[in-house]
Amino acid sequence: MKDEDISVLNYHFSSFFTHCIKENHIKVASHHFSNKKIEGLTIVDSLGTTFSYEKENSKAKQNFTLCHELGHYILKHDGSYFMKSVDNQEKLVEREANIFSAVTLMPDIVLLSKLYYNCESFQNVQDSLEVSKQALYFRLLDLLRVFFTDKDTYIKQAIKDYMEGQNAPLLLLLHDIKDDIIGEFNKYKPCxxxxxxxxxxxxxxxxxxxxxxxxxxxxxxxxxxxxxxxxxxxxxxxxxxxxxxxxxxxxxxxxxxxxxxxxxxxx
Incomplete structure (x- = not known):
């Protein structure tokens, strides 16, 4: 964001993703399997690196998959073949790639700006970032759990209230952590x-x-x-x-x- 002078309210993962693809000469293609079990693939061979995604999935799921595959590459996971499927979600490298994808699609500072400062609805945030309802729910859950280790029940209820249009409980939580998120964001100095x-x-x-x-x-x-x-x-x-x-x-x-x-x- 800072390197490209992009406003946090206008952030979309595509600018970062496109930069990484071009910079590293990564090919992106689609595939289709009838059962849709294989959501994404990363193949590294003598011809270079290729990401592939299930073309029949929703746009939100495709976005998550592409960032997931990019995660394998950026995190330098050991291997020449990675497959994102419904059957291997618990593998460590897959979980790490999922976290990378969620943070790339929905950075802390972007969520804070949209939810706390701009008071956007759950649906509006979901639509503007092109993520699924489930992805946004779990991203908020993971973000808040980092700061509030003993308030799991309250956090879940606050997010559910927010999804239903009642944002007060969530705003109170974000108010307590906003300085930490902003401070972390300000540590980065653009090139x-x-x-x-x-x-x-x-x-x-x-x-x-x-x-x-x-x-x-x-x-x-x-x-x-x-x-x-x-x-x-x-x-x-x-x-x-x-x-x-x-x-x-x-x-x-x-x-x-x-x-x-x-x-x-x-x-």
Whole structure:
């Protein structure tokens, strides 16, 4: 989310999933077996990695399956063949992949934002994240159990009330843990290169006034080694300095410097 500058209220797993698929050259295909017992497959061979999902399943179940298969890959489970079926749910690697899938589809900060701050209904959250009723129920249950180890009965009732349109008990629980969830989310700092790409936009120019980390010249070589079209420099005047990055396909070196000097004068 932070790397792609996506609002937590607009989060959908597809952006992360698509990034992982492209980055790792993973193929995705569908399959169909008449009994629908095999919901997903991961195959790793000399041709690469392939994920497969049951095409006759609901969209919500397909989403869970795809994230489940991605979990096997990201978690580096040992093996070249994984099968998600109704008969092997209790295997450790399958349970780990299920947890990965649930968290990818429904991150803590997204649930907090939608339920606590935006007061969205259970159905609305389910629809916007494209998950099943069962998946959302158990995700909320697992999230709350982490913080409230001795309130299992109360948690289950609060979630059931929420499903029926009464959100007060659930909001009280979320109120007590919101600072922990936000604190954990804020620990992650987005990649500098992604920050630049998100902000440089159509103008082809961004400065350390927008991204203060640009003043750290130790980062420059890493940026320049990872992109051929971005250039970075710094201007200094009367005790003030400003670092700037420009897209060489949109601005010349002199044009970028003039823009930086103008911003420096206005500081």
């Amino acid at each position: 500098l290169l992604n920050q630049i790409k998100n902000k440089i936009g159509t103008l082809g120019f961004v400065t350390s006034q927008d991204i203060p980390e640009l003043l750290d010249q130790k980062q420059w070589s890493k940026l320049q080694n990872n992109t051929s079209y971005l250039k970075i420099w710094l201007v200094y005047n009367k005790g003030k300095s400003i670092a700037y990055v420009w897209d060489k396909n949109k601005l010349s070196e002199s044009e970028a410097r003039k823009k930086a000097e103008l911003q420096l004068l206005l500081m």
